Amino acid sequence: MAGKDNRAARARGRWAMGFVACASALLAGCSSAPSAPAGSPEAIASQERFLQSIIDRDFQDPEAHYQLGEFYRREGLWDRAQYHLDLAINFAPGFRKAQVALVQLLLDKRDRKAADATVDRFLRQLANEPAAMVDLGKAFAGAGLGQYALACYTEASRVSPTSALAFKELGLYWKANKDPAKAKQHLTRSFELDPTQPDVAEALGQLGVVVEAPKPQASAPSPTQPSTK
8 A cells, every 4th residue: 555655646647747737738739729718618528639649658657547527526527527536536546635535426426325435435445544543534524514623532542541642632623613622632642642733732722721741851871981090
């Protein structure tokens, strides 16, 4: 899986540069023709052809499949969107944007059961990686899908009860959602597990909990060398 993720990261980097180059070429080739208004059927078809042309050059490019999947999702073409988002995730299992987009697509379709099952599947794939669960949770939070962010943080704390990171994110989640009691509980636990977290100490202070970070230990003096005189 790590090999796939590394390949996907390199592909996304190449894709970003290729996108600029291809877009420039596309614009240059069309400079003599009047451009279609944004949102018009002609402009939409042109964007679809452009994204498809990138996939035709490299079918295993996860970023291109993600972009085309998101394009189809915005257009309400859900089956096509799911096909490309599934491919993006298959080629890059840790591609958070594609995972979030797939769940959002299922919610757009009003298929909450499938969305829940998909999140559960992602979490099972990360069973021994609590930090990755937290990373996925942050991606859901960034997309406004707080319920799934909470599920990720909770599962991370369950599979790794000594994860200061998992309890920190749980505490920050509840703090943001105006539940100070739960926020204090989880942030306190995080600080107990790792008292060298100034952001956790600050959050606890904002909740009225005073904590003291451990003072750095003074280094022991170096032993004196015996005199040779």
